[in-house]
Amino acid sequence: xxxxxxxxxxxxxxxxxxxxxxxxxxxxxxxxxxxxxxxxxxxxxxxxxxxxxxxxxxxxxxxxxxxxxxxxxxxxxx
Numbered sequence: 001x002x003x004x005x006x007x008x009x010x011x012x013x014x015x016x017x018x019x020x021x022x023x024x025x026x027x028x029x030x031x032x033x034x035x036x037x038x039x040x041x042x043x044x045x046x047x048x049x050x051x052x053x054x055x056x057x058x059x060x061x062x063x064x065x066x067x068x069x070x071x072x073x074x075x076x077x078x
Contacts, residue, residue: 007077015071026068
């Protein structure tokens, strides 16, 4: 008789992309707007109240030649 179980985990990566065209890069105000939108989505996903603290490592930032991507990943077991 088997003594194990299995599950499928689905990951969803949410991204906010800020243009960062040369020679000037991304404007701080646009990055700030994207961060606020990501915070809002994180709160909504985790059903957190507006005054709840957001973990400092909730998101990741990736930069390329022409954009900055702010992202977080959520997983759901089925």
